[in-house]
Amino acid sequence: MTAGESAQSPGMKFFVAVWIGLMCIVGIEVLVTYRHPAPRVLLAWLLVLAFVEAGIALWYFMHLKYERAALAWTMLPVLAFVIFMMDQFWPDAFRMVSMRLLQR
Amino acid sequence: MSELELSAETGHAGLMEGSPYGIPSGKLAMWCFVLSDAVTFSALLFAYGYLRVGSPDWSTPFLFSPSIVNGLVMTFVLLSSGLTMLASVEAAKAGHTAAGTRWLWATCALGALFAVLHLLEWRRMIEEGWGLFRNPTGGSTEFGAAFFCVTGLHLLHVVGGVFALAIIALGFRRGKYNRIDVEVTGIYWHFVDLVWMFVFPLVYLMNAK
Numbered sequence: 001m002t003a004g005e006s007a008q009s010p011g012m013k014f015f016v017a018v019w020i021g022l023m024c025i026v027g028i029e030v031l032v033t034y035r036h037p038a039p040r041v042l043l044a045w046l047l048v049l050a051f052v053e054a055g056i057a058l059w060y061f062m063h064l065k066y067e068r069a070a071l072a073w074t075m076l077p078v079l080a081f082v083i084f085m086m087d088q089f090w091p092d093a094f095r096m097v098s099m100r101l102l103q104r
Numbered sequence: 105m106s107e108l109e110l111s112a113e114t115g116h117a118g119l120m121e122g123s124p125y126g127i128p129s130g131k132l133a134m135w136c137f138v139l140s141d142a143v144t145f146s147a148l149l150f151a152y153g154y155l156r157v158g159s160p161d162w163s164t165p166f167l168f169s170p171s172i173v174n175g176l177v178m179t180f181v182l183l184s185s186g187l188t189m190l191a192s193v194e195a196a197k198a199g200h201t202a203a204g205t206r207w208l209w210a211t212c213a214l215g216a217l218f219a220v221l222h223l224l225e226w227r228r229m230i231e232e233g234w235g236l237f238r239n240p241t242g243g244s245t246e247f248g249a250a251f252f253c254v255t256g257l258h259l260l261h262v263v264g265g266v267f268a269l270a271i272i273a274l275g276f277r278r279g280k281y282n283r284i285d286v287e288v289t290g291i292y293w294h295f296v297d298l299v300w301m302f303v304f305p306l307v308y309l310m311n312a313k
Contacts, residue, residue, distance in 0.1 A: 012194055019187045026179050026304070030172065033309040046305035053301045061186050061294040062138075063193075063287075068126045075139050082143050086150045096158035 009066055018060050025053045134288045138295045141261075145299050148257060149306060152250040156310075163243035164311045170228065175308040178221050179300065182262075185214035186297045193290045196283035201276065204286060208273035211293065215266040222259050226252075247311070254307050261296050268292065 032045045059065045064072050125132055156162050166172055192207030233240030234248050272289045275281035 009194065009197075012191060015187060015190045015194075019183060022183055022301075023180065026176070026183075029305050029309055030176065033172075033305075033312050034168070039310070043310065046309060050302050050305050054298050057186070057294060057298045057301065061190060061297065062291055068124075071125045071127070071132075071135065074125075075135060079139060079142055079146075083146050086146060089150070089154060090157065093154040093157035097160055 009063065015060065018056060022053055022056060025049050025056075128284050130284065131288050131291070134291045138291060141295065142299075145257070145302070148254055149302060152254055152307065155244075155246040155250050159244040159246050161243045163239055163241050163247045164313055165234075165241065165247070166308055166312045168312070171225070172308060172312055174221060174225050175304055178218055178225075179304050181214050181218045181221065182297055182300050185211045185218065186294055188214060189290045189293045193283075193287050196276070196286040199283075201279075204283075205273050205277040208269055208276065208286065208289075212266055212269040212273060215262055215269065215293075219259060219262050219266065222255065222262070226255075251307060251311075254303060258296070258299055258303055261299070265289075265293050265296050 029046055029049050032049075033042060037045070123129065123132065127135075166175075188207050188210040192204050192211060195201075195207055196204035229251075234251070236249050236252050237245050238248055239245045268289055272281055272285055276286055
């Protein structure tokens with residue numbers, strides 16, 4: 001495989017099937033929302049579904065699956081690390097709520 | 105693709121050592137941009153979450169109709185534009201310039217429709233009294249700041265993408281741009297799709313009444 005050539009893509013029929021799958025996931029998100037679970041439970045559901053959706057879009061729509069594995073192995077760990085680092089700030093947000101409630 | 109064709113497409117790069125990723129430098133640059141932009145949107149969504157957690161009187165103003173229904177229609181339009189973009193890339197790869205250009209224009213039109221729907225949603229909210237620092241329900245004003253910043257940055261990406269698609273469509277038809285340029289634009293457009301997959305559930309559904 002030379003530069004500029006990706007592995008053979010599976011064709012439009014497959015991509016239409018993926019698109020239908022993505023729309024179904026969006027439908028599930030709305031259904032879950034209107035079952036009115038607790039906010040934490042809803043957030044967990046929506047995040048899992050959004051990551052599944054994003055993974056499918058990245059893999060098939062953005063053709064990452066059809067590129068060399070080195071590309072995914074270079075990019076994804078970097079993004080995961082940055083997101084993991086951002087995830088460390090939550091305790092401060094909870095601290096803010098506590099402070100505000102204490103002032104009342 | 106032969107080495108000769110590759111040289112014609114990539115210039116001197118075709119005579120140099122191959123890319124370790126097996127892709128042209130333009131495509132690699134777009135992947136790097138997408139990576140950095142993903143970090144930008146992640147930071148913005150984290151900031152939104154941080155504000156929400158830190159505000160005891162956070163508003164959840166979105167009724168099923170019109171807000172969530174409008175959001176669903178916008179999602180349908182944007183995901184469909186991803187499909188037309190794929191059709192354009194497939195046609196460009198197969199050497200069907202006319203079909204590739206048509207699908208690019210279709211993507212462009214769907215992107216523009218998404219932007220119009222988004223602006224109509226904004227107008228409705230602004231008329232209700234929402235603003236960057238205004239909350240008509242009397243709750244936290246940070247909701248408006250978070251909502252307009254997150255959706256505004258995404259809308260900016262959509263509008264930028266629509267212009268980029270139009271430029272590529274015009275150039276591709278005239279032979280100024282090749283299939284790799286279409287593919288690179290496609291990566292950007294699918295990324296805009298991908299960001300919306302987080303914005304819709306986190307900003308709309310999490311704030312549904």
